[in-house]
Amino acid sequence: MPVQCSNCVQRRAVLKRPKTGHSLCKDCFFWAFEEEIHQTIVSAGLFNRGETVAIGASGGKDSTVLAHVMKVLNERYDYDLNLLLLSVDEGITGYRDDSLETVKRNQQQYELPLKIVSYEELYGWTMDAIVKKVGLKNNCTFCGVFRRQALDRGAMMLKVDKICTGHNADDVAETVLMNVLRGDIARLRRCTSISTASDGEGAIPRCKPLKYAYEKEIVLYAYFKKLDYFSTECIYSPNAYRGHARAFLKDLESIRPSSIIDVIHSGETLSIKEGVKMPVQGTCSRCGYISSQALCKSCVLLEGLNRGLPKLGIGKHHRLHGKILAQEPLTEQEEKKLKAVDF
């Protein structure tokens, strides 16, 4: 006996929602998915009328769906936003160059202006070159730090008011778990906020409209809407620590589908003791971007790469930052600790 859609009861159900387990027909699912994102945007007050918003587009499913839904909601509910696509080229052959083609196609399909910034032009290093120096274990740190700055710089070049990224519920839940496993209290407190703080010059707020959307539902939406996206994993990601958190989360989801939202709920409701040392936001003395140390992380990482000491930014070597700022030469022992391991 065919199952009827639990919302309209008229049409046949074509899918089972991973989030709630209800059976829905295609149109009701589209409507529910888009409506939820609309509710998220409205209840969190993410955007104001007349703002220019850059959508971080990588060509993958999350950013494609985000671009599509933002366009749809912008028209349907008259947000009066000026949307554009911002893409970052990390220089990973076989992965990023293919996904950039997808973004260029998206630009035509959604009729949104596109800007691409690349690591090569901003920092002088591509990810391929970085991995050759650093190895396969800590490269995600470089990529992530550089990408955030690249997004910021691209946004400043375009003079936008806000950036929105395609982080979904699974991403946020993984981040909560990862921060607990790593003991990163400062990030644990901030990672569940839907948008970054907007005070401080040079800091354009970033928000996550897809925060409560399950990854599975995003895939279903993209599939049923026949959206054009690029679906391969980054070739350097298998060794990342986040992989453990992700495997755990996927297993949790198979036991209890609401676990993803439960983890986010835990992350939102937990509270940190007063008196726990928290980093204070300041500015980097070299490039002027926001930083909690004297030198921002990307300056430290770049310094390490340029000097042939790729482990400079990995691990805790805060005492050496002062030395680097003062341009003093490092001792033999310190140099040895910071050099890459031979393969």
Added chain:
Amino acid sequence: MCQVEEDYNGLESELNNLCCMKCKEGTAVLIIRVNDAFCRSCFKEYFIHKFRAMLGKNRVIFPQEKVLLAVSGGTASCSMLSQVQEGLSREAPKKLRFVPGIIYIDDGGACGRSAEERQRSNALLKSIFTETGFTYFIVSLEQVFSLPTSVLVPGTSDPDPSNPSYKQAVDQYIKEKQTLTEENVASAVAQLNIEDSAYSPEHKLALERLFSSMKTLTAKEDMLQTLRQHLILHIARENGYSKVMMGDSCSRLAVKLLSNIALGRGAALASDTGFSDPRYGDVVIVRPMRDYSSKEIAFYSRMFNVPSVFISGLDTKTHDKASIQRLTESFVTNLQFDFPSTVSTIYRTSEKLHTVMPPQSQTAEPASKCLLCLCTLDTKVDKASAFHATLVSEQLSQIKLQDPSLDAPAQSAEQCCTEGQGCGPGGCCSSNRLPSHQDLKTLLCYSCRLTIKDMVATNTLPPYIITEAEKRQKRWEILLHNLNISFIKKKKCCHLLTLSKPE
């Protein structure tokens, strides 16, 4: 932690030549943590010192206080028991200064063990307990069906101004010590052993029904934990124990922290995994073993022959993905193998958390605590929160017809209250004796809601929970009704005021 250069290999071959890192003389017999080698006597000292230091640092156990030790038969709680024994037998002034009792909850009825197995393990444990000479209580989980509703109401901790501070209390005790001899205390205490392992067949059936109405193992484990806590709390209150010591080790607590995050208990993380858990008010739960890893406990009980009994639980011999708790345990254990600092990092994270306590006020209603786990409700629907998103999703995926039927029971209840009829035992309100899922949900915190959602029939819950739920529901309805009346009255008054000329 995830650095390229960290090197954990190459130590096994050197064990034979290693010296104890503490005394530097004896040959090392074991390595704990990554590369800390200890000889036998130094390890014993280290182990014992940790226990005393944990109690001394936190200063929550006052002299002459009655403390209940919750023993499950496993190595951790039996090691705790042996530590307490050891501590009480030392010469003053370093002696531990409290009066211990032991409690063991026999949950074989929920875990599906046969009556012979239960009797066997009870007998083994009884022999261990009588060896110690402390009062002990062996209680079967079926007793849960005869608990009073006062279990669900947090008692008030006594903010008596005459209560001395810890240091004063200790000084006072040392001065008075001459009047209290050892034999008096021991003989008085030895007569109070209670073995209440007998249970009636109806209760046994009720327990089986309760656990078979839970669909998932996760919910079963959660419910078992809750019921066990209630029973321990009740026994502690009945017999005047103001503290309960649990034997949770560091590794166990790390697993508990992660699985609680996965269950949605973020608000209560600090109480569930911290050193002291004050949510019950008059009885405080402490966890003195939280600094010990399972490895240390296992080595200690092996080397110094701590008697323990293995009793299988709900999740023994189940596969990795049987329940959230089981999955987390295997995840953390596997991760610990590749990254040995995982458990201690999680432990340190848990130390930095605290539970947000609402400001202590006289008017604080008991209804603001969860019915089952007694922590503050975290279901205030914040506009931009995960909880709000869940509600929105529920609404959008279902046909709108659902809503009016949800309001109906509440409305009809209000109707009969406004009629002025007495809602006594024979009255109208008591006709809906069985609380529906919807009614219960409003009284529970986020994660207890998930547990109840997995239940097929909520009427299998023990009577004390059902009665308390009804009571709170009624109280809430009366409160709402009164608020309505006073609002209407206020409107009338305002109306009259505006009619008369302002002064």
